[in-house]
Each structure stands twice: as structure tokens, then as C-alpha cells.
Amino acid sequence: DIQMTQSPSSLSASVGDRVTITCRASQSISSYLNWYQQKPGKAPKLLIYAASSLQSGVPSRFSGSGSGTDFTLTISSLQPEDFATYYCQQSYSTPFAFGPGTKVDIK
Amino acid sequence: QVQLQESGPGLVKPSETLSLTCTVSGGSISSYYWSWIRQPAGKGLEWIGRIYTSGSTNYNPSLKSRVTMSVDTSKNQFSLKLSSVTAADTAVYYCAREGGGSMIDYWGQGTLVTVSS
Numbered sequence: 001d002i003q004m005t006q007s008p009s010s011l012s013a014s015v016g017d018r019v020t021i022t023c024r025a026s027q028s029i030s031s032y033l034n035w036y037q038q039k040p041g042k043a044p045k046l047l048i049y050a051a052s053s054l055q056s057g058v059p060s061r062f063s064g065s066g067s068g069t070d071f072t073l074t075i076s077s078l079q080p081e082d083f084a085t086y087y088c089q090q091s092y093s094t095p096f097a098f099g100p101g102t103k104v105d106i107k
Numbered sequence: 108q109v110q111l112q113e114s115g116p117g118l119v120k121p122s123e124t125l126s127l128t129c130t131v132s133g134g135s136i137s138s139y140y141w142s143w144i145r146q147p148a149g150k151g152l153e154w155i156g157r158i159y160t161s162g163s164t165n166y167n168p169s170l171k172s173r174v175t176m177s178v179d180t181s182k183n184q185f186s187l188k189l190s191s192v193t194a195a196d197t198a199v200y201y202c203a204r205e206g207g208g209s210m211i212d213y214w215g216q217g218t219l220v221t222v223s224s
Contacts, residue, residue, distance in 0.1 A: 101152075
């Protein structure tokens with residue numbers, strides 16, 4: 001099975017900051033990497049799929065990059081509504097494992 | 108707009124079988140993979156498995172011996188059964204749709220299942 005790791009596990013940032021979250025797969029997953037945002041008490045929401053494709057309706061301040069084993073989610077200018085937990089997920093081979101999550105909170 | 112709604116008992120006794128159904132509205136259930144994902148309180152997401160509308164399944168090996176998924180296309184529903192549950196199976200269970208690139212593009216709101224006597 002493919003294992004996913006994320007760093008950092010949490011971070012504190014201010015509105016307007018540029019935020020970068022890293023996700024690493026235990027083996028190459030090509031570009032089969034997705035990013036989700038989850039707010040407390042809510043279902044996750046798809047932000048980025050196929051490593052760098054922005055899901056319809058998601059603000060352009062979110063971007064994704066990477067391929068192989070190393071991936072990045074970037075929020076170019078953090079907004080108040082972006083404080084949440086972010087998960088990566090590989091969809092290269094089942095089981096489609098999620099990373100452990102990165103919690104972004106207010107500094 | 109596709110919507111998913113989980114239904115089933117919120118409380119299950121240890122050693123019994125957890126049964127949940129997901130009803131899909133706003134679109135056809137056909138020609139997609141449908142998934143179950145769970146999340147214990149305060150923890151991360153765990154992929155349980157998926158089923159295609161043909162009935163073909165993929166399960167997480169960590170749960171495979173206890174999981175059964177089924178689909179009823181006539182009712183636009185799919186289901187999860189998890190047998191021999193313990194307190195470790197207490198979680199919010201989400202049903203979800205897998206989009207064209209195997210990403211999860213639609214989620215149910217989630218339902219809390221507690222395993223307790």
C-alpha cells in the first residue's frame with residue numbers, strides 16, 4: 001500500500017500570508033494526487049485534483065504542483081475562510097490513502 | 108447538482124454489524140465509482156473502499172475481511188456493511204462519489220456511528 005505523509009502537521013499564519021503545505025507519497029504516484037479542505041463539522045471539499053488542476057468554483061489563490069512522490073499545495077494569500085485542515089490523497093492505486101492532514105490556524 | 112445522503116443506525120453494539128445506505132439524488136448512480144470514507148473524532152480520513160455500478164469492489168486491506176459493499180441502481184443507492192464492530196469503528200462515515208480522475212468530487216454530509224453497548 002502507498003503511504004502518504006504531510007508537513008507540517010499544523011501551522012499558524014496571518015491573513016494575507018502565503019502558505020505552503022507539502023505531501024509526500026511512499027512511491028511514485030505520477031500526478032494522481034488530490035487536495036481537500038475540511039472545516040470543523042463539515043465534509044471535506046475538493047480543491048485540487050491531478051496534482052495541479054483547480055476544481056470548479058475553487059478560488060485561484062489555491063494552487064497545486066508536483067509529480068512522482070513530492071507535491072505542494074500553495075495558498076497565495078490566506079483569507080479568513082481558509083483556516084481549516086487540509087488533506088492530500090493519492091488516487092494512483094487502491095487503497096486510496098489520505099495524508100494525516102495539516103491544520104492551518106490563525107496566528 | 109449531485110447530492111448524497113447517508114442513513115442508518117447511529118448506535119451499534121460491539122460485535123454486531125454496522126449498516127449504512129447512501130442515497131444519491133440529482134444525478135444517475137450509473138457509470139461512477141462510489142466510496143465510503145470514515146473519520147474518527149479528531150482524527151484523519153480513512154478510505155474504506157469503493158464500488159462501481161457494475162458491482163465491482165475495492166476494499167482497504169485493513170478492513171477487507173469485515174467490509175461488504177453493494178449497489179442498487181434501481182434505487183440510486185449504495186450500501187456499506189461492516190461486521191464485528193468494536194469501539195475503534197466509532198467514527199463519522201461519509202459516502203462519496205469518485206470523479207473521472209478518481210478524486211472525490213461529491214461528499215455526503217457524514218453520519219456519526221457510535222459503537223457501544
